[in-house]
Amino acid sequence: MVRLSKWLLKAGTGVNKTLSEILVCPLSKQALRVCEEPPSLISDSIGVSFPMKDGIPCLVPTDGKILDTDDTMKHDNAADDSANNK
Amino acid sequence: MHSLQFSVPLLPTSRFKRHSVRCASDRQQLFNRIAPVYDNLNDLLSLGQHRIWKRMAVSWSGAKTGDSLLDLCCGSGDLTFFMSEKAGADGKVIGLDFSKEQLSIASSRQYLLSKACYNNIEWVEGDALDLPFSNGYFDAITMGYGLRNVVDKRRAMQEMFRVLKPDSRVSILDFNKSMQPFTALFQEWMIDNVVVPTATVYGLAKEYQYLKTSIDDFLTGKELEKLALDAGFSYARHYEIGGGLMGNLVAAR
Numbered sequence: 004m005v006r007l008s009k010w011l012l013k014a015g016t017g018v019n020k021t022l023s024e025i026l027v028c029p030l031s032k033q034a035l036r037v038c039e040e041p042p043s044l045i046s047d048s049i050g051v052s053f054p055m056k057d058g059i060p061c062l063v064p065t066d067g068k069i070l071d072t073d074d075t076m077k078h079d080n081a082a083d084d085s086a087n088n089k
Numbered sequence: 090m091h092s093l094q095f096s097v098p099l100l101p102t103s104r105f106k107r108h109s110v111r112c113a114s115d116r117q118q119l120f121n122r123i124a125p126v127y128d129n130l131n132d133l134l135s136l137g138q139h140r141i142w143k144r145m146a147v148s149w150s151g152a153k154t155g156d157s158l159l160d161l162c163c164g165s166g167d168l169t170f171f172m173s174e175k176a177g178a179d180g181k182v183i184g185l186d187f188s189k190e191q192l193s194i195a196s197s198r199q200y201l202l203s204k205a206c207y208n209n210i211e212w213v214e215g216d217a218l219d220l221p222f223s224n225g226y227f228d229a230i231t232m233g234y235g236l237r238n239v240v241d242k243r244r245a246m247q248e249m250f251r252v253l254k255p256d257s258r259v260s261i262l263d264f265n266k267s268m269q270p271f272t273a274l275f276q277e278w279m280i281d282n283v284v285v286p287t288a289t290v291y292g293l294a295k296e297y298q299y300l301k302t303s304i305d306d307f308l309t310g311k312e313l314e315k316l317a318l319d320a321g322f323s324y325a326r327h328y329e330i331g332g333g334l335m336g337n338l339v340a341a342r
Contacts, residue, residue, distance in 0.1 A: 022211045025183070025226070029219040056189070059196065061214040062221040063187050 022060065028053075029062050045070070113216075113240050117187050119296050120164070120238075124190035126291045128165050134284055135331075140167070142262055142335050146231055147171045149328075149339045150260035155179040156228035159252065161217050161245075162186055162235025166195035166210075168262075170202065172231060173210050183222075185215045217245045222252045230259040236338075237263050237307045246320035246340075253342045259322075264300075265329050265336035266307045272333040277301065279334075313338045 023037045028046035035044040035053070042055035044062070051067040053060060123130070131139050147168065152158050152175040160169040163184035173182045186192050192212050199207050215221050217232075217239050230249050239245045249259050267273045280301045288297035308316060310327030317325035317340035324341040 019211060021181070022213075025181075025211075026213070026221045027223050029215060029221040032223060035221075056214075057193070057196070059189075059192055059212050059214055060221075061189075063214055063216045064219050066214070 019058070026060060026062065029064050030067075113187070113218075116238055116240070119299060120186075120188040121190040123293055123296050124165070124188060124194055126293065127191070127194075128167075130288065130291065130293075130297075131167075133287060138331060142331055142337070143168050143233055144171055145330060146233060146260045146262040146337055147175060149258070149337055150229040150231050151258045152176065152229040152231075156181075157226060158182045159222070159227045159230045160184045161230060161232040161249070162238065163195060163212075164188070164191045164234070166198055166212075168231045168233045169195065169210055170198075170204075170207065172229075173207050174204075176209055177206055178209060180209055182210045183213055184210060185213045185217070185220070187214065187216055189214060218248060220248045220252050224251055225254045226252050228254055228257050230257075232259070232261045232263075234263055236261050236313075237303050242308065242316060243320065246316055246322075250321045250342060255342055258339060258341045259317075261313075261338040261340075263336060263338075264304050264307065265331075265333055266304055266309045267329070267333050268309055269333060276304070276334055280304075310336055310338070314340075 023035065023044065026035055026044065027033060028035055028048060028051070030051070031046060031048040033046065033048035035046055038045055038052070044053045044055070044060055045051075046053070046067070050070045052070050053062050053067050055061065150158075150172075152172055154175070154177045156176050158172045158176050158180065160166075160172050160182065163169045163186045166184055169182055169184035176182050184192075184195055186195070192214055196212050199210055213221065217235065218241055230253060232249070236242055236245060253259060264276070265272075267276065280297075284300060285294055285297050288294055310329065313327050313336075314325040317338060322340040322342055326339050328337045328339065329335070330337060
């Protein structure tokens with residue numbers, strides 16, 4: 004039961020913290036920033052967002068989506084809200 | 090939001106006499122299609138021998154307790170699980186593949202097999218030609234039946250070299266492109282008369298016909314050793330196993 008819960012939790016939510024420390028942007032090789040909603044990894048160095056699906060980071064370069072300014076602000080606001088609520 | 094699109098160069102159709110699985114996208118789709126029967130076919134076609142070859146590959150990698158390990162082109166995770174047993178609870182293993190379907194199966198197997206040490210595994214969808222890891226991170230790397238399928242083998246070797254720690258090893262298992270006429274003939278006979286007919290039963294004849302083309306296009310043991318040395322490895326040795334049908338390249342940084 005504990006094992007199932009842990010697996011479901013991982014599948015449903017965002018990035019495992021240890022994993023987010025290991026991974027870098029596949030193109031720039033710079034650090035990635037975690038975004039909880041939607042679960043994704045942001046490469047600020049090139050302005051690209053890589054999705055998480057079922058707990059698995061999708062870091063094939065063609066999985067990336069270029070963030071335009073509005074999306075960058077939304078991701079930043081979400082990160083700021085999260086920081087303020089702690 | 091705009092998607093990142095990388096254009097695949099168009100090749101003149103007059104060069105092809107048969108369908109070729111040329112670009113990375115074609116190969117990705119192929120591995121997505123065979124994912125549901127991949128493990129069963131491996132067992133059937135190698136009479137279970139593939140597990141022995143994979144254990145040998147892991148031994149050659151030098152993986153040990155507490156290590157940070159990478160299994161490239163992990164597919165459904167066979168090598169990743171063996172690496173996980175080596176790394177233990179204090180180690181970490183990343184299984185990377187570009188096929189979502191294969192990773193989904195790997196992740197399900199991790200849950201179903203439920204060995205405690207498998208908690209040290211993380212799955213990542215990624216490209217062997219653009220690894221999402223910083224320089225010098227891993228203590229050992231394995232790659233099983235993957236190098237033959239990447240579109241740029243030189244670049245794949247360079248990326249493996251980049252993410253390896255100094256004095257560490259990569260162990261690459263694959264079909265052997267034999268220079269012995271009898272072995273090459275036997276290998277071709279096996280594919281034509283055993284592999285493809287078996288795959289046909291599963292509706293995957295075309296996908297497994299790709300195997301013969303990919304071995305034809307692959308490098309010999311000597312060429313693989315040179316590829317590794319050109320990428321910067323200080324030592325490279327190719328071992329023939331499985332009666333010469335399979336080969337394992339071991340390269341040290």
